[in-house]
Structures are given as structure tokens and as C-alpha cells.
Amino acid sequence: MYLLGYDIGTSSVKVSLIDSETGICVASASAPDSEAPVKSLRPGWAEQEPGSWWRYIKEATGRIISKAGISPADIKAIGLSYQMHGLVCIDKERNVLRDAIIWCDSRGVGYGEKAAIDLGEKTCLSRLLNLPGNFTATKLAWVKENEPEIFGRIYKVMLPADYIAMLMTGEICTTPSGLSEYMLWDFEENTTAGFLMDYFGYNPDILPEVRPCFSEQGRLSADAAAELGLAQGTPVTYRAGDQPNNAVSLNVFDPGQIASTAGTSGVVYGINGNIAYDPQSRVNNFAHVNHSADAPRIGVMTCINGTGILNAWLRRNIMPEGTGYASMNDLAATIPIGSEGVSILPFGNGAERVLRNRQIGCTTMGVDFNRHDSRHLVRAAQEGIVFSFMYGIEIMKEMGLNVETIHAGNANMFLSSVFRDTLANITSASIKLFDTDGAAGAARAAGIGAGIYADNREAFAALKLISEIQPDPKDFSATLDAYMLWKNRLDSQLINC
Structure with missing residues (x-):
């Protein structure tokens, strides 16, 4: 069957x-x-x-x-x-x-x-x-x-x-x-x-x-x-x-579990067992698939519209014709943490909930024409996407969610070592990458709905862990410095909006 x-x-x-x-x-x-x-x-x-x-x-x-x-x-x-x-x-x-x-x-x-x-x-x-x-x-x-x-x-x-x-x-x-x-x-x-x-x-x-x-x-x-x-x-x-x-x-059904994706848009999605909200409504709260009034399961989601679409824009408009994403990832890895002062605010794909629905556009800051090249832009883009994730995670933490382990599929932006390492280092969370995607998850979930599987544990028993990325303490300080610079630059943009 x-x-x-x-x-x-x-x-x-x-x-x-x-x-x-x-x-x-x-x-x-x-x-x-x-x-x-x-x-x-x-x-x-x-x-x-x-x-x-x-x-x-x-x-x-x-x-x-x-x-x-x-x-x-x-x-x-x-x-x-x-x-x-x-x-x-x-x-x-x-x-x-x-x-x-x-x-x-x-x-x-x-x-x-x-x-x-x-x-x-x-x-x-x-x-x-x-x-x-x-x-x-x-x-x-x-x-x-x-x-x-x-x-x-x-x-x-x-x-x-x-x-x-x-x-x-x-x-x-x-x-x-x-x-x-x-x-x-x-x-x-x-x-x-x-x-x-x-x-x-x-x-x-x-x-x-x-x-x-x-x-x-x-x-x-x-x-x-x-x-x-x-x-x-x-x-x-x-x-x-x-x-x-x-x-x-990713078999994320229970309170405290966290999932992430980084396709066209990027998301960190955590399960809350309590009915709660952010007073400024900067993160989204939805009924998770197993939510009920008796057993609340609220998906708390920070969503960044400008994720993979930023990477795709750079590939189409900045990189030499024929450059693939794997090559871009390799180029980004040749530049040190912090992109030598270049920051990219990746908000060029519509209004961002995490910014209270403001539409500020994508901004590149700190470029020195004598020092920086396309490699810095690629790394700054990947770091900027991660930092936008962290900006939302800080809000989720205010709501009581802990982020200790992030589950993700081995796809899209998570194929980049720069992206993975930056996310692990800035969140101090381990990242578990699984061999799955949305279509495979929907198929396994259909088995639950059809009564073929008794529950999610049975349905996802074969889910394969590919690798686990741990935060590197020696890189935390440089990553935090890059994030704080990025965040200060974002704050300066928001003041003018």
C-alpha cells in the first residue's frame, strides 16, 4: 500500500x-x-x-x-x-x-x-x-x-x-x-x-x-x-x-518542539501548549493540526517573507550566469563571520509580520567598494536571513517558548553550512536535519487520517536523521557581534519608517 x-x-x-x-x-x-x-x-x-x-x-x-x-x-x-x-x-x-x-x-x-x-x-x-x-x-x-x-x-x-x-x-x-x-x-x-x-x-x-x-x-x-x-x-x-x-x-506535534524551514519564505514554528499571544502581534499563532479546546496545540510562528527569494534574486541578478546555489554556498564560506561589516536586511518580499506589517524593503548596508565583492553579499544575505529568524525567536522566547533543538529538512537554505552554523551559533540550539519534505510529510499524515497509522509516532517511525549541527562556542562572540550590528541597523531603518 x-x-x-x-x-x-x-x-x-x-x-x-x-x-x-x-x-x-x-x-x-x-x-x-x-x-x-x-x-x-x-x-x-x-x-x-x-x-x-x-x-x-x-x-x-x-x-x-x-x-x-x-x-x-x-x-x-x-x-x-x-x-x-x-x-x-x-x-x-x-x-x-x-x-x-x-x-x-x-x-x-x-x-x-x-x-x-x-x-x-x-x-x-x-x-x-x-x-x-x-x-x-x-x-x-x-x-x-x-x-x-x-x-x-x-x-x-x-x-x-x-x-x-x-x-x-x-x-x-x-x-x-x-x-x-x-x-x-x-x-x-x-x-x-x-x-x-x-x-x-x-x-x-x-x-x-x-x-x-x-x-x-x-x-x-x-x-x-x-x-x-x-x-x-x-x-x-x-x-x-x-x-x-x-x-x-518533522514529527513536531508536542509543546516545546520547534521546526524550521527556509524556502521562498523562512519560518521558525514552535508548539505552545497554552493559549498565549504576543501583545504586539509580531508573531503568528495558529491552531496546529492536532489542536483541540481540551488539549491546546498552538503553532507559534515567526515568518520571514524574504528568505530563499533573496538568495534566488542574488543568483539571478548578481552572480555570473550559470552559478548554482551550491557554488554560492561555497563562496559565502570563504568570507568570515560578519561579512566584514556588510549587513543585509532581507525584507524585500512584502509586509513583514515580525516588523508589525511594515514593508521596509531589502537594504544592503556597510559596503566598501574597495574591500567587498559578491561573496560578501552572498554571506551577508545568508546571515541576514538567520538574524531575521533570531529577531523573531526573541519574541517567541518572551512568550515562554524555549528553543533548544530545531528540526529542519535537509533542503533549501539548510544545505548551506554558513546558514546552518550561523543559526546554531546565534540561537545556541542544536539543529537536527531530517530526510523529509512537505510532500512526504503530507503523505505520512494522510496515513494517520486514513487510520492506517495509529498516531504520529507510528507514522513517522522511519523518519531519518541525516545530521546534527551543534553550536560552536568559539564562534558565538563573533556571531553575536554581527547580529547586534545587524539589529542596530534594522532599528535605524524602522525609526525612519
């Missing part, structure tokens, strides 16, 4: 096939071959065509079935992970009304700020665990005000995987974890946040039905099965946003 997991990301769709008996990933694939486009019609805007996700899913599914050489009938469950906070709007005929407004789009900020003032920050924080900010609910507010004709035709609003699951099964549903990332889950009432729906003037009927993350959420229809080359009736049994799912992929 096999389990199939999809990770619907910003740059691609990844798919993994897991042998349910051994827990081993037997095949993986992705599509498209180059990074998927993001439309930015105005500064701070970011959109994608939802239909493109379905095309990539079909392409990746065909590749993995061909690669694995198995019968589709042997796949017993499907799991979905997806880019968080996206807004998909459909009409009664289930046609998409506009391109999806995705996670790094900033146009909802003003609507969230006004809602916090009108409703009261204390009310929002105590019930939503966040200020309304720049989430799905506030992006919908922009549509309501600026595209009233489209808003009036909306039958349902969905997150990216809600839309894909609808195409797969014909059923329209979401999860409590999903609603919490809409900013529409009331943690006091343990139900949909009606007070915020009322404030924005949303009809409750536009929301999908709510089902648990681990549950049957529909079965593949005949049409979808034919398009995907899978078996009709295969159940979809798990759904979660990419960051909760990244934690799931």
Missing part, C-alpha cells in the same frame, strides 16, 4: 509517494521545471492563477506514477499541504472569479489595522491570538471594497488546498487550522470567528464546511481520477498549511 502527498508551494508543486508499511519515500517529483510565476501588478501585490496549480499537480502526478511503476489502485490515501493565507474565490458554477491573492501580497494590511482599532486589539488578540493583519480575511476585505462586482458573485472563498481538494473530490471543506490562518477561528469560542465575519460584512455561507485536519475530506471523483491518472474513490484524508505541515513532516 502507498500514500501520496502533495505540497502546493509558491514556486512548484511537489509530490511524494510513501510505502505505508516501511514508511520509506519510494519516489518524488515536482512541476513545473522552472519556478512558477508570481504576478505583481502593483508594488506589494502577489497573485497566481489557481488553474496553474492543478496543471502542475497533473504533471507531477504523471511523473511520479511513471517513475514508481505502481498501480494507482495501490494508493490508499492522499494528503495535501499548501502555501498559506491565499484567497481563492469561486462562483456557484465553481468557476474561479479572479487570480488568487497569495500569502506575500500586502494589500490586506490596512484593512487588518483598521479592524484592530475598531474592534479593539485586546479583543482580537484574546480571541484570534493575532491582530487581523494581512491574512485571508483581510485580503477578502480588499476584494469587497475594490472589486464589488466580483465580491457580489462569490459563492465560496477557499485556501489553495481547499480549491485543489474541491477539484479532486467535488467537496468544499476546510479545517480549523485553515480557518485560523484565514484569521477566522475564535479560540475563546472554539468555532468560526463570527465577530470578525460580522465586522467585515461577510455572509457565513461563503466559508467552506469545517472538518478535522486528519479526516476523510472527500474521495477522488471519476473526472479527477481520469485527469490525474489515479484511482476513483481514493480518499483525501489530511490537509494543512505548509508551515504546520512542515512541523508535521
